Amino acid sequence: MIEQTDAGEIRTLTLARSPVNALNRELLAQLGLALQNAERDGVRGVILTGSGGCFSAGLDIGELLSLDTAGLTDFLTEFMHCLLRLSLAPMPIVAALNGHAPAGGAVLSLYCDRRIMVSGRARMGLNEVAVGLYPGPLILRLLERTVGARLAAELLMTGALLEPEAARHVGLVDELTTSAQLPSTATSWLQRVLALPAAAFAATRALVRQDLVHATQGALDADLAVMVAAWESTATRECLLRLLESTGTRPALH
Amino acid sequence: MIEQTDAGEIRTLTLARSPVNALNRELLAQLGLALQNAERDGVRGVILTGSGGCFSAGLDIGELLSLDTAGLTDFLTEFMHCLLRLSLAPMPIVAALNGHAPAGGAVLSLYCDRRIMVSGRARMGLNEVAVGLYPGPLILRLLERTVGARLAAELLMTGALLEPEAARHVGLVDELTTSAQLPSTATSWLQRVLALPAAAFAATRALVRQDLVHATQGALDADLAVMVAAWESTATRECLLRLLESTGTRPALH
Amino acid sequence: MIEQTDAGEIRTLTLARSPVNALNRELLAQLGLALQNAERDGVRGVILTGSGGCFSAGLDIGELLSLDTAGLTDFLTEFMHCLLRLSLAPMPIVAALNGHAPAGGAVLSLYCDRRIMVSGRARMGLNEVAVGLYPGPLILRLLERTVGARLAAELLMTGALLEPEAARHVGLVDELTTSAQLPSTATSWLQRVLALPAAAFAATRALVRQDLVHATQGALDADLAVMVAAWESTATRECLLRLLESTGTRPALH
Numbered sequence: 001m002i003e004q005t006d007a008g009e010i011r012t013l014t015l016a017r018s019p020v021n022a023l024n025r026e027l028l029a030q031l032g033l034a035l036q037n038a039e040r041d042g043v044r045g046v047i048l049t050g051s052g053g054c055f056s057a058g059l060d061i062g063e064l065l066s067l068d069t070a071g072l073t074d075f076l077t078e079f080m081h082c083l084l085r086l087s088l089a090p091m092p093i094v095a096a097l098n099g100h101a102p103a104g105g106a107v108l109s110l111y112c113d114r115r116i117m118v119s120g121r122a123r124m125g126l127n128e129v130a131v132g133l134y135p136g137p138l139i140l141r142l143l144e145r146t147v148g149a150r151l152a153a154e155l156l157m158t159g160a161l162l163e164p165e166a167a168r169h170v171g172l173v174d175e176l177t178t179s180a181q182l183p184s185t186a187t188s189w190l191q192r193v194l195a196l197p198a199a200a201f202a203a204t205r206a207l208v209r210q211d212l213v214h215a216t217q218g219a220l221d222a223d224l225a226v227m228v229a230a231w232e233s234t235a236t237r238e239c240l241l242r243l244l245e246s247t248g249t250r251p252a253l254h
Numbered sequence: 255m256i257e258q259t260d261a262g263e264i265r266t267l268t269l270a271r272s273p274v275n276a277l278n279r280e281l282l283a284q285l286g287l288a289l290q291n292a293e294r295d296g297v298r299g300v301i302l303t304g305s306g307g308c309f310s311a312g313l314d315i316g317e318l319l320s321l322d323t324a325g326l327t328d329f330l331t332e333f334m335h336c337l338l339r340l341s342l343a344p345m346p347i348v349a350a351l352n353g354h355a356p357a358g359g360a361v362l363s364l365y366c367d368r369r370i371m372v373s374g375r376a377r378m379g380l381n382e383v384a385v386g387l388y389p390g391p392l393i394l395r396l397l398e399r400t401v402g403a404r405l406a407a408e409l410l411m412t413g414a415l416l417e418p419e420a421a422r423h424v425g426l427v428d429e430l431t432t433s434a435q436l437p438s439t440a441t442s443w444l445q446r447v448l449a450l451p452a453a454a455f456a457a458t459r460a461l462v463r464q465d466l467v468h469a470t471q472g473a474l475d476a477d478l479a480v481m482v483a484a485w486e487s488t489a490t491r492e493c494l495l496r497l498l499e500s501t502g503t504r505p506a507l508h
Numbered sequence: 509m510i511e512q513t514d515a516g517e518i519r520t521l522t523l524a525r526s527p528v529n530a531l532n533r534e535l536l537a538q539l540g541l542a543l544q545n546a547e548r549d550g551v552r553g554v555i556l557t558g559s560g561g562c563f564s565a566g567l568d569i570g571e572l573l574s575l576d577t578a579g580l581t582d583f584l585t586e587f588m589h590c591l592l593r594l595s596l597a598p599m600p601i602v603a604a605l606n607g608h609a610p611a612g613g614a615v616l617s618l619y620c621d622r623r624i625m626v627s628g629r630a631r632m633g634l635n636e637v638a639v640g641l642y643p644g645p646l647i648l649r650l651l652e653r654t655v656g657a658r659l660a661a662e663l664l665m666t667g668a669l670l671e672p673e674a675a676r677h678v679g680l681v682d683e684l685t686t687s688a689q690l691p692s693t694a695t696s697w698l699q700r701v702l703a704l705p706a707a708a709f710a711a712t713r714a715l716v717r718q719d720l721v722h723a724t725q726g727a728l729d730a731d732l733a734v735m736v737a738a739w740e741s742t743a744t745r746e747c748l749l750r751l752l753e754s755t756g757t758r759p760a761l762h
Contacts, residue, residue, distance in 0.1 A: 153462035208661035
């Protein structure tokens with residue numbers, strides 16, 4: 001579910017779970033493993049991208065709706081561990097947003113050091129509320145550190161999915177480019193920071209990401225029950241089932 | 255002192271205390287009551303606006319200068335309770351800034367979920383320092399969550415009153431419109447968020463306003479004595495008396 | 509090493525240590541003393557600027573590399589005390605950025621109430637990482653309060669030196685002007701805030717700078733050992749020596 005290609009010291013990890021790279025438990029586990037392997041292999045920079053027209057459509061709603069409490073707890077624990085691993089990765093990671101990145105897809109990208117997005121039709125944002133999901137304190141913290149408190153409140157409360165230019169304007173993405181130039185743009189940024197004195201760069205990068213690590217570790221303990229409860233709420237499940245029915249992918253329910 | 259009109263599930267509360275909707279104790283009490291009533295009546299969205307050329311000129315300086323310590327304490331407690339009620343309101347509130355909103359008028363609007371302002375001659379800002387008043391930590395927190403720390407410091411320290419376009423540029427207001435379109439613009443935003451799944455919206459809105467509630471509750475305990483002292487300071491009273499004399503509204507002093 | 513000129517209640521302090529106003533221990537001590545004297549003399553506003561083509565090139569690397577642990581501790585303690593004095597100065601201070609302000613030069617300016625920079629060839633930024641230095645938590649805090657968390661992380665991690673227009677765009681400087689108009693632009697801003705009611709201005713300014721004072725006092729205790737260790741690291745010293753050799757100013761080493 002994850003394609004891996006190396007160019008020098010930079011490894012590209014491509015989410016490849018057709019059709020929209022929805023994050024099911026297996027893909028999250030593979031992503032965690034791929035990050036571990038990158039560290040073990042001495043990879044110095046990572047590009048995280050998606051195959052097809054999506055970066056990632058977010059958590060796999062169909063799989064989540066089919067789970068009981070124990071299954072939800074396992075799935076969401078896997079998600080949190082994947083985020084923790086992203087926050088702790090020792091090498092810089094660029095999110096190369098090749099396409100749509102709603103909800104959990106956007107969350108993955110907010111754990112990267114830089115977001116580069118393809119101009120055009122793709123949309124990005126934290127639209128949890130629009131599909132009936134409570135986003136929770138960790139996603140608020142992520143958004144606040146990225147765009148400030150006022151815009152975080154507005155984006156989360158309205159569940160806005162932004163066009164690339166609007167996403168860049170508010171700071172949700174750092175840079176826009178074309179599909180053709182996405183790999184080279186991501187590589188250029190990595191090469192620039194990898195040319196800095198290595199020890200000072202590693203220490204400085206750890207410094208500016210300390211809040212991200214702490215927020216994620218805190219959420220692992222505090223938010224898991226809240227997240228499970230959110231996915232078990234009848235109102236949420238009804239919203240998500242309607243969403244799946246409208247796209248013809250109604251799941252087997254537990 | 256407050257006009258109330260309903261259109262479907264949306265209620266408009268219009269501050270109507272001629273000539274400038276100055277916030278005296280009675281108006282603050284009525285606003286608190288109107289918010290309680292809106293909740294009791296199951297109103298789903300509120301538009302807060304002003305009559306005449308002002309949204310609100312802020313706290314009623316004449317009334318405040320006429321009060322002794324006990325009276326100041328009562329007045330400012332009423333103000334704080336009104337702010338706390340705004341922070342805790344269960345339905346979204348849009349500030350429709352029909353005209354000037356200095357000091358306490360701006361503070362009211364910063365408790366709303368969105369600020370929409372009429373382009374043109376009106377001014378908005380936290381100009382406490384310019385009239386000799388110490389704004390205190392709560393207003394700093396309000397500003398910081400709205401425009402970030404640097405701009406909050408600059409705006410508070412210089413007491414700037416901003417033109418609508420500048421207010422929008424720094425993020426003090428979210429959107430500009432014309433007088434004629436102010437009600438429909440405010441209504442549109444409310445309708446947009448009220449169309450979201452209700453339980454998820456309510457929980458998300460509570461999440462992004464948690465800091466506002468905590469800051470206000472904290473200030474209720476910690477800042478009241480500071481605020482009373484500020485209004486009792488000789489230097490402040492002299493500034494405010496000069497201001498009132500220049501506008502021909504010198505109060506009876508206690 | 510510091511020139512001092514008074515115009516009414518405003519005093520200009522000009523860093524004058526040829527060729528680039530590098531901050532050695534003596535200059536830092538003199539700056540601390542000049543701030544004390546300004547307070548003693550009842551100066552109401554200060555303009556901090558540099559002579560020649562630099563505001564300040566930052567800490568004197570040659571002097572620092574020549575010091576042993578005790579010497580480094582003394583030097584960096586002097587630096588921290590100078591920053592603490594800046595944070596506690598009772599009068600507003602404008603940084604008039606006449607030229608380059610990298611690293612420690614930028615840090616000095618971030619302690620001022622406002623940064624006005626000359627358009628053109630000068631560069632400003634926190635480029636510690638680019639010369640092999642770990643900037644530490646205090647500089648991160650300084651940057652976060654000035655430009656927000658996301659930009660602070662990006663600027664610190666990439667060690668970017670910004671052109672004046674880019675620095676203004678992200679909020680690192682507040683205003684651009686020409687060399688000829690730098691003194692009058694700085695003076696105008698000071699005169700504007702000094703025309704505000706004095707007691708309210710002093711209290712409001714202290715309020716908005718409280719976080720700066722606390723961060724600096726905290727760093728005095730917590731960060732000093734980290735800073736000394738950073739300057740003693742072999743990797744850092746090798747970077748800095750190469751830098752000095754490239755500019756033909758290799759120091760006598762301890």
